[in-house]
Amino acid sequence: MTWPTQLDYQEALAFPAHCFTDRELGSAKLASLGHFGLPQPITGNFANVYRFKSDGSGTLEWAVRLFLRDEPHRTARYALLAALPRWPGCLLPFEYQPEGLVLATGSFPLMKLPWQDGEPLNAWVEKHLNDRAALEALAERWGVLIRELEVAQLAHGDLQHGNILVTPENELRLLDYDALWAPVLEKLPPGELGHPSYQHPQRRYDRTLDRFPALVIYTALRALAVAPELWYRLDNGDNLLFRREDFAAPANSRAFALLREVRVLRPLVTALQEACTDPPERVPALTRYTTYTT
Template sequence: MPTLEQLDAALARSSRSVPAIARLGGGTVPQTDAGQPWRVVGNDAVVYQLRQPSGRVLALRCPLSDTFDQRQADRFRGLAALPAAAPRGGGRDRRLPLAGSLAYVEDGVSLAGSDLRSSVHPVVAMDWVMGPTLLSATDRACRANDRPYLAALADAWRDLVAGLDEAGFAHGDLAADNVLIESGGRIVLVDYDTCAWSGADFDITTPGTAGYAHPRFDPRVSVRYRDAFASLVIYVALRALAIRPDLRQRGGDGPTAVGGALLFSAADLANPEGSTIFGLLRGLGQPAVEALGQALRQACRNAPAAVPTVEEWGRLADEAGRVAAKPRPGGGGRAAAPREFSGPMTAQRRQELVTRLNSLLLTGDEESAHRYWYRSGLHDDETSRVEIGPRMADLERRRAIRLVREA
């Protein structure tokens, strides 16, 4: 089994011990001041960085086990061959939220053994995703009490999961440190050892990350339901934290914890009735989040195959929100007209509009974000122009270049 020490030694002399680098077009592996290759260590793999002469940066993922068998090789070859879906109607980009330029190199790294014999091991290469993990970004937003950003993250997460469901793709181990947020706001999933998709229903042999995995692991669950529980755990956590960022002080792990929980621990999910966090969700005064908390509580008790899909829990949240928005008796018999595109720009209204705009930006739907920036009136609001104007100006430049190229 490859060890971290063996891999570090090989990457330190990468020109001789890492054939994958030449096959990928060359480059250098950055090192620390101590002469050790710079890397990120996870539970099952270590990831090194490869900087190429062109300026491109790749991630070199090296397994820390001998379980990388032919099935895993087939999985990564299949992932590398998946076509990138073109943007669909309305300009929405429904490409799979995966790192680009995925490549599987079977004899990627050569390791020296104790008997002086060398052994070769695979390397998986992909574009290096520049940005924090969802765990780190959420922790930072909670510390800053940035409710609009957390609400936008929740909306973006729901859109991402809906896209995966529509594509028939399952990650298999959704957790906050397997989710990265690029500098431009796009959410990207990493760590593909458990992925499956339509036509490639690979077996699932591990229960997933504690704090996200269902308490009752069932390897027979179909592809469509493999991400249902973990995606609901993350969505409920983000929705709750968008209301009470201070809940991170009561639950969840530190921003650099491997496999760290956003809010719910494995113990919370195993015993929701005895969980302090689940109890706090009941008192948030937000019917949609309370309904989602109840759905998650029930999902913990049910079999994994009975967990609601994103379509089902999304509908539940929407319906609970609409019920809460109904006028009280004597209030005129009808709900107040939406104020999204008219009326004075109060602080509350600005926060609501910015939350929606951030959601569109996080999902990469730049065309809709462009329209919303103008239709919402944010572009006429001085405070919004200061806070978001530079980012929207960058979007406008990219959009102008794209329109010229398409003309």
């Protein structure tokens, strides 16, 4: 079966009643349209997300996630995730519909989630570069979120700016569960390998999966709170201060050198630099560092 292209999806979504098997989605309307009146998605590497709202009052809104390629374990993965007894509040509830979208070429899967307003982490950070209190508060909320995942025995698997949403209330929500780890998923391969600007050089798919990227993000937030000028020296539009090269060779890293110039950051930066060369399973939990203050 040929997998749909983005154009296939756009053409089908113009007529929700004809393409969705879900009753709510079938009677919904697209919330945003792009050029030539075509559906305007939020694009990603593995899926596109479309915003729908209920017909009539429009008080109910959904995010519909359509996959850009096949993945043999996807249906099994989401069936196991849907059956988990504990689903933390930082993760949006979801419905995985294996044949939720019907096209002329066949039936294809989709994810249906409640629509969540917010901004990607890097966009939010850029807007708050001169607000130290806001950045420090977000760093603390980040530590709480990571602890929430650990208590639920989950690891997101692809913690990065594009998968972290800051809501209008400055709460944090995580998107994209294709790489998520849980004990029931141990025998399945991850659906994704994670954004390289956040992952450990020796990444392992186990319960410690999030520890390194969690520390990367926490370090970046703390650093920008006290030295916002680092953004203009290290941002490339697709990172949060660090890049894959920094983790592969931390001793030669420009980012680590610049951060170490800020005296109050040195203990935290040293911890991250050492984590780059330690085996990933030896990276300590973020709770060790969240008492770090500036």
